[in-house]
Amino acid sequence: xxxxxxxxxxxxxxxxxxxxxxxxxxxxxxxxxxxxxxxxxxxxxxxxxxxxxxxxxxxxxxxxxxxxxxxxxxxxxxxxxxxxxxxxxxxxxxxxxxxxxxxxxxxxxxxxxxxxxxxxxxxxxxxxxxxxxxxxxxxxxxxxxxxxxxxxxxxxxxxxxxxxxxxxxxxxxxxxxxxxxxxxxxxxxxxxxxxxxxxxxxxxxxxxxxxxxxxxxxxxxxxxxxxxxxxxxxxxxxxxxxxxxxxxxxxxxxxxxxxxxxxxxxxxxxxxxxxxxxxxxxxxxxxxxxxxxxxxxxxxxxxxxxxxxxxxxxxxxxxxxxxx
Numbered sequence: 001x002x003x004x005x006x007x008x009x010x011x012x013x014x015x016x017x018x019x020x021x022x023x024x025x026x027x028x029x030x031x032x033x034x035x036x037x038x039x040x041x042x043x044x045x046x047x048x049x050x051x052x053x054x055x056x057x058x059x060x061x062x063x064x065x066x067x068x069x070x071x072x073x074x075x076x077x078x079x080x081x082x083x084x085x086x087x088x089x090x091x092x093x094x095x096x097x098x099x100x101x102x103x104x105x106x107x108x109x110x111x112x113x114x115x116x117x118x119x120x121x122x123x124x125x126x127x128x129x130x131x132x133x134x135x136x137x138x139x140x141x142x143x144x145x146x147x148x149x150x151x152x153x154x155x156x157x158x159x160x161x162x163x164x165x166x167x168x169x170x171x172x173x174x175x176x177x178x179x180x181x182x183x184x185x186x187x188x189x190x191x192x193x194x195x196x197x198x199x200x201x202x203x204x205x206x207x208x209x210x211x212x213x214x215x216x217x218x219x220x221x222x223x224x225x226x227x228x229x230x231x232x233x234x235x236x237x238x239x240x241x242x243x244x245x246x247x248x249x250x251x252x253x254x255x256x257x258x259x260x261x262x263x264x265x266x267x268x269x270x271x272x273x274x275x276x277x278x279x280x281x282x283x284x285x286x287x288x289x290x291x292x293x294x295x296x297x298x299x300x301x302x303x304x305x306x307x308x309x310x311x312x313x314x315x316x317x318x319x320x321x322x323x324x
Contacts, residue, residue, distance in 0.1 A: 055103065057223035060136055063156050068212060069140035070306070075151040077220050079293045084227045085145065086246060088180070088187035088199065092147070097189070102226035105186035106247065111231050117177075117253035120168035127231060131217065134158040138221065139214055141237040143244075144276050144305045150290045155235050156218030161209045169205070169253045177202040177258035178234055179250035195261050201245040202258035202272070203236065206314055212237055212307060215248075238307040240274045271324035275315070276305040280324050 082099045089105070090097035111127040136156050143151045164176065182198030184190060190197055207213060216235045217224055224230040229246030236243050242262050252258075262270035269283045278288045278301040289298040304311055315323070 057225060059222055060156055060218045063136045063138050063221055066137040066139050069138065070142060072142065072152045074140055074154045075293050080151060080153055080219060081225050081228060083293060086227055087193055088182060088190040090189055091193065098227035106226045106230065108231040113248055114250045115167050116250065118170045118173040118255060119253045120170065130163060134162060141235060142305050143241055144290060144301065146240040146242055146282060148285055148290050150292045154220055155214065155216040156221060157214040157216035157235065159211055160213045160215050163215060164208060172255045173253035174205055175202055175254050175257050176205060176208040177252040177254055178245045178248050180245050181247040181249045195265055199245060199261045200258065201243055201260040210311060212310055238275060238304040238311045240276055243274045273323050275320065276301060277303060277320055277324065280321050
């Protein structure tokens, strides 16, 4: 993996945000006016069709540079925030719909995370307490979806290990399970999918403690948009994107390996580890290549999504075709 030293890049040197907000401004305004039919406001779907970026959130203060950032150019803000898998709001064919529905229906204040299971300090932790004392870092990571598309995202967050240490897991805690917020009244599209809601995922303890695994609260230096998993989500860059669970409300330390939502629904296609592996195809498509959003040609997929130097040792001796 190519590591850029901390002093080599800063939060807003990556991409000038004004470039994305102002480019083709004339054409955007003209398209927006036509779609609005003479009205002053656009719905989110019309805005998406017009190529408008998602609404920006507050800027996050005190964000530091990280040596863990890769050198790949980040995917533009408007693509990251309008092309989302968030199945509580929409299915595979409606990746623009979460940007329409989530800002309205996902209530992020107040927010707390319930810590349970094999740990010394189980209780509800308000988000403010979770973030207290944490140094936020910008981590530019590759993001590879199991569907064969990818992005490069400048997340803002802190190591998951920091929160785990605060909870003081016991020696019986071999795994960490995560649960996403779920409210069928505000997420009615989830009822179309035969999942066992709420959405859950899990990691082995050594994976969760790895310095590359983070809890993200922002991207591009701003608070995390709702459709991208606000207010706090998991990011595990060497695994397929479905492992990086959104909108976390519960963390459970357990002795036994948890079963994630995808794994429960289709265990032959979605294993517990879900490490990016170009040599193991999905039941419905090849994983040898990927198409990065904004690019026309496909590129070769990298083992462990390019993070093998950092994470491969955790799987030494394992048959990665069996433990997929």
